Each structure stands twice: as structure tokens, then as C-alpha cells.
Amino acid sequence: RDPRTMSIASDAQQMIEVARSEGIETVWDRLEAQQPQCGFCVLGVSCRNCAMGPCRVDPFGAGPQKGVCGAGADVIVARNLGRTIAAGSSSHSDHGRDILEVFAATAHGETTGYRIQDVGKLTRLAAELGIPTEDRTTTQVAVDLADRLMDDFGTRRASLSFVERSPKPRQELWDRLGVTPRGIDRENVEMLHRTHMGVDNDPVNILLHGLRTSLADGWGGSMIATELSDIMFGTPSPVMSTVNLGTLKPGWVNIALHGHNPMLSDVIVQAAEDPALVDRARELGAEGINLVGLCCTGNELLMRRGVPMAGNHLMQELAIMTGALEAMVVDYQCIMPSVTDVARCYHTVVISTADKARFPGAVHVSFDPGRGLEIGRDIVSRGVEAFANRNPDRVRIPDEPVEIMAGFSVEAILGALGGTPAPLVEAIADGRIRGAVGVVGCNNPKITQDYGHVTLTRRLIENDILVLVTGCAAVANGKAGQMVPAAASLAGPGLRATCEALGIPPVLHMGSCVDNTRILVLAAALADHLGVDMSQLPLAGAAPEWYSEKAVAIGAYVVASGITTVLGVDPPILGSAAVTGLLTSGLDDVVGAKFAVEADPEKAAVLIRRHIEGKRAALGL
């Protein structure tokens, strides 16, 4: 296979050639080895929820139409989708809880290496949730906020704290539908309960709870992760950095921070500045210590600290093959089990840090926030020592890094607009900007890497649609050079003029995948400003190259929040006409938004433009 059909990014293409010449297996090879993938699973009509099974329903009608328990295709597909949403929602929310626990410990003075960096945001958030702030210390307010958010995880009679942030008409709709999320853990547990054999046997009822489960992620676990990370590590503001494998430096100790949780990586950034460690690196012949990011831990560090970004999801194996990576520090989520296999072919040390995410073949340094900085130093020191084992003849760093602007929190966007969404609303109202689209999500080797993200984004900005990006979609656009202020020249005349006036790119980096909640908060602010619901706004979501269960949870909460979303990879639901019909059409009458599936980003762009023009017309714009 021609590497150009595997990725549009030149650094990936070059490293795929290296993998071949060295005989190292990659994610693309393994996808090929899996062909043909199971047709029953592709359609979502296989079930192994109990030991009477596993079962599968024949989509062509000749074989069994029911599992042993009597479940048909509709129930099986709905149950599988429900469990996928619960897994994705649980991943984000468990990350949110980890942050919350460290925030609580910091508030109680129990941790080292952490402090409350954005006191202003702490105070605003506390006030928003009705926590008294006047004449109280930061600590007192932080302790109350932590307690309040802890409650959100458990069994509550009311709704989650942040549901209040959504526009009133949306809250009323969720109440009418019975999908207002109560406790974050509760909705996830209830989904597992409902999808046990013989509990919820009504596909529509399962899917409604799927929406509730996803809302507990979007307006719960993920939003807690974002907001508390801002408070502890700083709220992002525009920052310039660089992206692609060219961020690795030949003569330096290179350490990649991979995964999702900013907690450990933040102290590693502090540790890497320790003069003793820098001196040791020089003693070993290195010029210094160079930290780079991968995946969403990388996005967190890029957004807040301008740390260069080595690449998105499909780059994790290739980064090791540069022969220039001393250490890959991983926390959790989206870290391929294969990284330790690839690392064995090089001098790279893989360092796992989360007790819930162990990797055979990795060195495990158990992260304890109470000794944050000390552990950070230990990890950096292991990377530095590995430099002595580097084989300079095997170092192949492809490409020069590309510039990227990141750091667009809602606070930063509103700040650039003078503190209110009014100028953005005006630009949308008078048609200079037609609307806004969140292009988010992963890489998937089934799609030419980055092609979906970059093509869709390009077509949207050309047509005066502002694009908001997070996760691996952001990294794809960065590598393609679409995220610098000069990229305004790629945009249509209206968007271009707006971006040039503000000095911003037409594609705004809003952060990691939990930071999709920033897009929700921005959408809510726009809706409130206009006095409408989010479903009436000229907005859309897109996940052109999604792969993960987390992406399914995101798609579900975005649609449940009233924003129509286009997927570039088929979800495993097509074996049920009823579920497919509901998600791609019927849902519009229920929540004012639906899913569409379109693998071709050129066609997806047309579909989204039509959708946005339709919303504009309905608003009389």
C-alpha cells in the first residue's frame, strides 16, 4: 500500500517507510491482518452480554432473527450502543474524578506541586454554583466547590450542577424527555444495569437513557475535568507553538507525554526545568531536555504551556521509530498496547504512571499527587539517563515542525471579542460568518490519516464557517498549517476579514477531548445571547475519523444538546433499521438534532453547509 493512501501527513508517510524497512509492525498492518472484519459486529447485531450466547442476528433474514434470550436486532444494537456510550462517558468522567480528587486534596493543603492558579475562575465558578465567595479565603471556596462537585458523581435527587449552564429551553426539554442527568456514576451504572439480559427490552427507552448517560459526560464528568484543570493549571489563552514529528530535536533528550490527564504532565514540565536534571543531560552529551506532547495530554500542555505537539493518535508508534525518543510517559486512554513492542526495538523507555493503566514491558512509576514534583523528577531523570543508550545512526526525524496557534478557551475567545459574544453573534447575523462547526475526534486507520479533518475543515472555512477543533482533529489541522493567523487567507472573505481584524486563525484550538465541553459552553452563551435554544443556532459537529468509545459519548451529548453531528466512520448500528432511523432522522423531532454518516469529507462539507443555511433561514438570517 502506498503510504500516501495511509496518511496525508508527510512525517507519517516517511516514518511508515522506516517501519517497513525495519520490519516493525504498525496499526495499519494490524488493520490489514484483521480483514475481513466480522460483518455481524460491523452492523452491531452480535451480542455476548450473557452466557446463553454469544448470539448474532442474520441481517439477510435467512438465519436466526433472535438471540437465545429472544432479543432481536433492534434491542441488540441499542444495548451495544448504550454500553459504548457508558464506556466512553465513564472514561471521561473517571478522568474528571481524578482531577477533582487532586483539586480537593490541593484545597485541603495535602498535595505538593499543585496550587490554584486561576483564582478568578475558581471564584466565578463557585458563584455560578451558588457557593458563597465574599469574605472567604480561596481555600474555603475551593473546599466547598470540591464537595459540591463530588456530589455530582453519586446519587443525587436533582440534576448535575452544570446542567444549569445550558439554556433554559434545553433544560425543560431534557426534563420533559426524562433525560436530565442525575449522578455521573449513576447514569453509567444504570446503563450497565439496563443492558443486562432481560432489563430494558425497549430500544427507544435504551437510547433515551443513552442520551442521559452522554449528558452526564458532557455536562458532568468532562466539564468538571475541563473547569478544574483550568483552575489548577491555568485557563488557556492564545499561544504559539509547533507541531509534527519535527518537534523532536536531534541532539536533545526527547520525552513524549502521551495520554489524557494533565495532572502528572504538568509537574513533569516543572521537573524538566530543574537545573540538576538539565546539567545531567548535558553531561551525557545532550543539548537539553525537550518535552513534546502526544494525543490529548499533549493538547492539554499545548493549550496551557505552549509545549510542542509531536502528533495525534496514529503517530504514537511512529514517534518511537524516529530513534530520537528517550521516554514515552503515558497516563491513560488511547495508548496502544503496541507502544511497548515498538519501544523494545529502540532505546525508548515507556513509563506508565497510572495504577489503573499498566503496560507489560513498561517501567511503572506509580503517580501519587502527594509527591507530584518528586515523581516528576524521577520520571524526567529516567528519560535523561536513557539518552546514553541512543544510537545516533538510527535517528531519523522527518520534516521541520509547523507553527500552530492554540489556547482558545471560551474565556480567551470572549476576551478577544471584548468580553461578550455580541460581536460574534453580529458577524453571524449579518452573514460575514455563516456559522460554526466543531470538527473533533480521533484518527482511525480505516481513513487516510488527517484527510477527513483537514479536507472538511478547509471546505468549511472557505465558505465562511468558523471551525472549532479539539483532540486529534486539532493536531491534524495544525500539521496542515490551518491553525496560524496567516491561514485566514484560506478562509472566505467574511471569515477572513473577521480573523484578520482579531489576529486569530479561522480554525480555533479549544483543547483536548474533555474540552469539547468548552464548545458546549460557547454554544450556550450564543444561544442565551440570542434568547434561543442551542438547536436553533447555525452550528454543527463532525467527527470525520472517530474510533473511540469516548467519541461516541461526545457525539451523543452534542446531539442531545441540539447540535447535529456528522460521522465519517460508520457506527455499528446499521443492522437495526429502527435504531438507524431514530438516530439519523427521528431524533430531530425529539432533541432538534440528529446524526448523519458521510465518509467523504467533501460531501460532508456540503451536507453541513446546507444544514447551517437551513438553521439560518429558520432564524430569519
Ligand code: BF8
Ligand atoms: O480524547 S481524539 S484518538 S487522543 S479519543 Fe483519543 Fe480520539 Fe485522539 Fe484524546 Ni479524543
Ligand code: SF4
Ligand atoms: Fe444472546 Fe440474549 Fe445473551 Fe445477548 S443477552 S448473548 S442476545 S442470549
